[in-house]
Amino acid sequence: MNPDQLADHLYAIVTRVVERRRGGRGSVDSLVARTDIRLERPRNRDHGDWASNVAMRLAKPLGVSPRELAEEIAVDAGRLEGVASAEVAGPGFINFRLDAGAAGVVAKVILDAGEAYGRNVTQAGSTINLEFVSANPTGPLHIGHTRWAALGDSIARVLKASGAQVASEYYINDAGSQMDKFGASVLAAAKGEPTPPDGYPGQYIADLAAAVLEREPDLLALPDDEALGRAREIAYELQLAEIRQALRDFNVEFDVWFSERTLHAKDPRTDRSLVDDAVERLRAQGHVFDRDGAVWVRTTDFGDDKDRVIRRSNGVYTYFAADAAYYLNKGDRGFRHKIYLLGADHHGYVHRLRALAGAAGDDPDRDIEVLIGQLVSINGAKLSKRAGNIIELTDLQRWLGTDALRYSLSRSPADSPLTLDPELLRSHTNDNPVYYVQYAHARTRSVSRNAQAAGVARSAFAPELLGHETESALLGALQEFPRIVAQAAELREPHRVARYVEELAGLYHKWYDSCRVIPLGEEPVTDLHRTRLWLNDATGQVIRNGLGLLGVSAPERM
């Protein structure tokens, strides 16, 4: 008996009650949405294993008191198999208590499913393109990108676990003038000249220059134009490789690396690029006009505060044009839903992107979704390029460790400002929530190893014996995991998984403290010990699955 099954039974009972009272005039569905009949885990354990507010929702439309209605529902609900009791409490809650056996079967369900436990089909049928990071390949990733890398990757994972067809995608801005500035900066460094105006400063440019010279020793003997091109291309290749490696080391996997150059490349047969086509497609939709020699998109039709130029009067496309082409290309590749993860410093793009969807003939409310995340600060200091106190992703990783860094970035919602305390993250103690969770996992593994040595095996499974209060608390939390994953996917909030595994770890530690898996001294091994081993192993599996969704390791030992 899991909460979803119980909710189904409850719905059937409520349907009967409503029919009895209404005599066929008006169904349940006309009074309350099916999804509003939900079971929640009460905060207070005295309120049972699961609680429903359905009576309070229906009392008014039915014209009865919530408690009276709750009593009527509770009588039937109390007779359900697997339900030990259904009691009315407070203003009209119905509090359910499950039989230990009915609750305990989840341990077996989990171990049968293994890594698949938690997967669900709530997002089945949706095709989602999820774009994040997309940093210019003109320098290393810094902390500003780090949060989106952690978050975006975990969002992709929970979406996939919920049955969505997802492509996580990195848009490489490798076209345009910033690449030339980048190339010029590297070439200048190779020549030993100072950084050109508007160029990229930084030690990494000098390092790249050295690497470029190593690859192309005759670089400086080439004509200037050619040298610039070679420097730019080699440095680009090296820098992009470094970015990819940094993300791989951070357990961030992109399905697609999309080069902006793809959009500008002319098709040799038609001599047209995807950007050319995109502008014409928007024009055909009726949202493009010409003014002052430039081509504009009427983004104000879709809530933008001013119209945007897509092709300048000098004939050069703006960045917006590439954005449009890229957006259309995502749709052409079969992705109905496009998610963009942007930092708060880019929120000005939101209207523009939504306008793009509208101008392309899509529904801006349904086909495009822009997630805005707040910036991260360290020790209270905001980190920005302007302030010159950028910290690189790879430095942070080496400093704090991938697990601690990913976890701390993943355990808060994206729109919540986040301050990292490096001292705290470096501490390998309980100061650091990730260790609390990882320790719980390591402990399940240790118990499992010790159990084997002590002759306790999963040879018997008697869930009705799991009657201790810490056991019913742990079982209830284990039952919740699939809906936590589904919720994280639906809301694009992977931090819910982090908070969940923290709670689960806490419940496990409490259980461990009061219930032994391995008998003391000369006591005999009983089915209770064997069944507890199932529970121990199931808990380890769920913590492992949860951490996996966050890209954090679940160590066997610490």
Add this chain to the structure above:
RNA sequence: GCCCCCAUAGCUCAGGGGAUAGAGCGUCUGCCUCCGGAGCAGAAGGCCGAAGGUUCGAAUCCUUCUGGGGGCACCA
């Protein structure tokens, strides 16, 4: 000026209209002869920024205000 986000314990942060608002850290008190004490049990700590509104019920939804962060290019 216009737009977006935030405000909850001393600190860092959770809390999708429900019951007595939570966790970790920090402070204080207990618990290791036996499965990992990186743990557990307990104490203290709150006008959920302010004021209105919606609701049987608001930290949560709406409006206004205050305070903080960010953004408003024929840049990329």
